[in-house]
Amino acid sequence: MNVTVAIVADGFQEDLVECVKSIRAYSNVPVYVFTSGKENKNLCDPLLTFPQFNSGWQKNKLGWGHSVQHLLNTIDTQYVALMDPSTHFTSDAISPALAEIENGFVAVGWRGGLLNLEDEWRSVDDKGEGEVDVLFSYFMVLNRQFTIDASGANTSATYYRNADLEMTLALRAHGGRLLQMELPLKQGRHHGYHDVDPEYREKNSKKNYQRLLDRFRGQNDILAPRR
Numbered sequence: 001m002n003v004t005v006a007i008v009a010d011g012f013q014e015d016l017v018e019c020v021k022s023i024r025a026y027s028n029v030p031v032y033v034f035t036s037g038k039e040n041k042n043l044c045d046p047l048l049t050f051p052q053f054n055s056g057w058q059k060n061k062l063g064w065g066h067s068v069q070h071l072l073n074t075i076d077t078q079y080v081a082l083m084d085p086s087t088h089f090t091s092d093a094i095s096p097a098l099a100e101i102e103n104g105f106v107a108v109g110w111r112g113g114l115l116n117l118e119d120e121w122r123s124v125d126d127k128g129e130g131e132v133d134v135l136f137s138y139f140m141v142l143n144r145q146f147t148i149d150a151s152g153a154n155t156s157a158t159y160y161r162n163a164d165l166e167m168t169l170a171l172r173a174h175g176g177r178l179l180q181m182e183l184p185l186k187q188g189r190h191h192g193y194h195d196v197d198p199e200y201r202e203k204n205s206k207k208n209y210q211r212l213l214d215r216f217r218g219q220n221d222i223l224a225p226r227r
Contacts, residue, residue, distance in 0.1 A: 003079040006071040015085040022088040037061035063158030091184035097141040106176030109135030137164035150174035159204035166212040
């Protein structure tokens with residue numbers, strides 16, 4: 001499989017080893033972990049010393065957007081499975097997602113939805129499996145070059161929340177189709193949401209969403225069919 005699992009280990013790294021262990025239990029795909037700022041001591045864990053494991057570290061602290069761009073530009077496989085370390089495999093989640101990519105989708109994810117037009121794009125409705133406007137970065141498999149060509153992640157996003165929505169909506173604006181599907185995954189405590197300063201979280205989440213609205217709101221022609 002021409003795919004690499006990409007993980008941004010940006011603080012709250014206690015889940016990282018368990019995440020990687022779950023991937024290895026059900027797949028032999030390469031794993032690339034990127035961290036910035038304070039060096040991730042978990043990268044020295046013996047469980048991460050296997051041939052398919054690679055990592056990158058940047059001394060200067062980078063935000064989510066810059067980190068995702070680093071992963072997209074560093075990894076050389078055709079597809080990238082971007083996932084959060086709080087997400088764990090319960091079986092092979094790669095193969096079914098790649099099968100749908102081969103059916104014409106540029107990104108396949110575990111969770112996503114349709115923008116609520118009656119709410120003037122201010123919210124996202126989870127409609128379950130099917131074609132969607134946006135995907136969340138808990139787990140998504142991306143056509144790497146298509147994502148780069150569509151501008152990838154916005155480097156203005158220091159925090160992940162809503163930045164993943166902007167990135168995947170950019171894929172639709174570039175002509176790509178996105179699929180939400182059930183996959184054999186589970187999520188533990190999402191430290192990136194629950195264990196950060198609430199004021200920081202809300203300020204940056206709002207900033208990210210406003211950037212999405214400024215960039216795309218009203219371009220209903222780029223959206224998936226309503227359902």
